[in-house]
Amino acid sequence: MDPTYNAGCRCGELQYTVSHSFGPVINCHCTFCRRVHGAAFTTVAFVPRASVAWLRGEGDVSIYTTPQGNKRHFCGRCASPLFNAGGAGGLAAIVVGSLQDSDQSSS
Numbered sequence: 001m002d003p004t005y006n007a008g009c010r011c012g013e014l015q016y017t018v019s020h021s022f023g024p025v026i027n028c029h030c031t032f033c034r035r036v037h038g039a040a041f042t043t044v045a046f047v048p049r050a051s052v053a054w055l056r057g058e059g060d061v062s063i064y065t066t067p068q069g070n071k072r073h074f075c076g077r078c079a080s081p082l083f084n085a086g087g088a089g090g091l092a093a094i095v096v097g098s099l100q101d102s103d104q105s106s107s
Contacts, residue, residue: 004018005094008056008082009075013077014058014060014075014082019051021047022047023046025096027041027042028043032066042097043096043097044093048090052083052094060076061074061076082094
């Protein structure tokens with residue numbers, strides 16, 4: 001049985017759940033991630049997009065579509081990045097920092 005992870009934005013307006021074990025966990029250091037996160041990299045975990053479900057605030061999510069066609073989901077109130085979806089394979093890249101309990105990222 002797959003674990004369930006709860007995640008959301010800093011202000012609590014948006015909350016979502018991931019009901020799948022994490023696939024590869026990587027530190028992305030592309031120019032876009034470095035600029036969005038203001039850091040040398042951001043840590044993301046890959047899961048099937050279908051395993052991501054909104055618990056609260058879906059109508060208030062802000063989405064930025066990159067030139068490559070990926071959709072970056074973030075909170076329009078506090079600007080917290082949540083997850084990225086699109087591209088090949090039907091995957092979502094969960095921003096590990098959006099997990100409610102950071103210890104969950106090592107499960």
